[in-house]
Amino acid sequence: MASFLRAARRARPAYARSIVHTSRSAPIGSYRQYASAASAVASEGGEQSFFPDEPASPMIQTAIPGPKSTQAIERLSKVFDTRSLNMMADYSKSYGNYIADLDGNVLLDVYAQIASIPVGYNNPSLLLAATSPEMASAIINRPALGNFPQHDWADILETGILSVAPTGLDQVFTGQSGSDANELAYKAAFMWKRQKQRGGHHVDFTHEEISSSMVNSSPGAPQLSILSFASAFHGRLFGSLSTTRSKPIHKLDIPAFDWPRAPFPALKYPLDQFAAENAAEEQRCLDETERLIKEWHLPPAAVIVEPIQSEGGDNHASPNFFRGLREITKKHDILFIVDEVQTGVGATGKFWAHEHWGLQTPPDMVTFSKKAQTAGYYYGNNELRPNKPYRQFNTWMGDPARAILFRAIIQEVERLDLVQSTAATGNYLYDGLARLSQQYPNEINNLRGQGQGTFIAWDSPRRDEILKKAKGVGVNIGGSGETAVRLRPMLIFQKHHADMLLERLEKIFKS
Incomplete structure (x- = not known):
């Protein structure tokens, strides 16, 4: 070597x-x-x-x-x-x-x-980053990061992905794609919710939970959901597809989870001419979101939202709407996931689009991919780490080569x-x-x-x-x-x- x-x-x-x-x-x-x-x-x-x-x-x-x-x-x-x-x-x-x-x-x-x-x-x-010995090693020795991380993985993360982490989120779980990032975030949300219901990370699983999980039944396979919004797009994999609501062609013939769909504000333009109408529309959507959280027969563990609904038609909402959404999730003790797969990495004039909102408390998780050329989700709460190994796991768990590339992108953005x-x-x-x-x-x-x-x-x-x-x-x-x-x-x-x-x-x- x-x-x-x-x-x-x-x-x-x-x-x-x-x-x-x-x-x-x-x-x-x-x-x-x-x-x-x-x-x-x-x-x-x-x-x-x-x-x-x-x-x-x-x-x-x-x-x-x-x-x-x-x-x-x-x-x-x-x-x-x-x-x-x-x-x-x-x-x-x-x-x-x-x-x-x-x-x-x-x-x-x-x-x-x-x-x-x-x-x-x-x-x-x-191109220089792509032709470095560090990149060559990451490509030809691609590590199975969960079991065999390379010796400098912490340095790669700290000098790259984590150097631009959203405020308040100092940890990352890396993945393969935007869809993958969202599905991993959903898993983290479900495990977090059940861990709280169980009494904490130190409380072990019951025999009933273990046995029922193997036949896809409750309580091992809990009756929980993820709330998303009309016209949302969160991916085409199996779980993420149940939260995608943009086009029928994505969803046809695929079995879906019975998860709630809240309305996303349909704003009128120009914004300055319809301020009162748009404020009322956003409040209507917030009220319906809260009603679904309280009444849906499969209680949501998290709400996921795009800062700008991209695939669904470039639909916007005001910072007030997103601040209201954050307060609702806090009130009902569910997680707030911001899908920055398309909006992240500078395109909106902020490195992360949710920086435009002026949140008092950060999102619980922020997912990313696209311009980052890698994928995953940021988080800050240690309780979002599963209580046991192998619960959030796959062979690759991301890709050091792509993380190195994102680091070079970050350096170019800053330069x-x-x-x-x-x-x-x-x-x-x-x-x-x-x-x-x-x-x-x-x-x-x-x-x-x-x-x-x-x-x-x-x-x-x-x-x-x-x-x-x-x-x-x-x-x-x-x-x-x-x-x-x-x-x-x-x-x-x-x-x-x-x-x-x-x-x-x-x-x-x-x-």
Whole structure:
């Protein structure tokens, strides 16, 4: 092992330089031909570009998909289900804010795949982390963390994942995906609730609990639930799917738990014109949530909520609603889980979206994934640790390689002050969209996300047509819910990118 690490250290500089050079030079000939133009755009706008050698603008060479992409899709479809495919990407030619395909098309990516790319394609800092001996060891010796954690696992966590832990939450349980993170949080909530009912972590299980659990009966399999909200999305795994309420296609044919669904506020826009109506709507939802907590035949052990309902249509609520929700969970002694899988890691102009709420007491658990490139849940209460080993367990229990990558992402976010940049760029972009909504009121309805970084959306009566036309003018953009156009640019998205997006949206609206 020692000789391997010495060899890796010797090889790393040349290898890393090679990768960075390839990633920058591969797209459409050479990125350097765009460097001066990109820098000029940045200087004219008064901002320093985070990726000065990324393309100066999108380039469209063919229809999307073009002939090479079509051929690749046809080949892939023989061995893999491609029916949900958005576009066939060539990541060796993607860089910064731009995603490339096989036909020479380079698109400004304001969707970041599924809000999951944090600091740009082929980010050089991430490439260096990916080619480090530490990463190589984590990949080829992937530890079964519950039984055989690597010697520096605590250091990786403390210098990475835990360095950005939400206030009051100083521990983490790592997982594989956002769905996995939520399901692990549900398990923790159920074990916590039953432990309290039993009299504490020191009280052992009864013979009846042990035997009944093996036949899926109470009390070993308790009659408890997780409360979620209408239009929520918390994942597609078996338990998380029972709390997902966004689209039938996710849930059809899958047996589900009989768990309560509370209404999520349906706000009216512009917010300043409907303050009284929206406050009443939020109170209605809080009242119904509390009623369900008190009356549902399977008592909730926890409430889970997204700061912004992303997959369900980019639905917002005010800080007052979330503060009220927190107070209800405290009043009824149930856990408050905040699902930050999509909203976390800076996209809303705060590292964690729930920081906008001004809570007096923190959530009990915060789940994360997406831009973190890893997954899990934060917590602070020691009682959320199961009373015995192997109760919250699987082979991998996360992945050190992905935790190392998240650490590099965090360092890049801090180095470039990307959370503050995203907040400023989001304000600029929102103002531009507001102007467009006045010019094209039939194209931009219910514009929302003001003060929420670049986490912006609006409703469009021809949403699917707009998404398709956007690719034709060089923009990769996404939708959510039935009619929403949602923006999910990376944290390196800047004002000159916003100008390009606004210009192309106006071109689509005019067509």
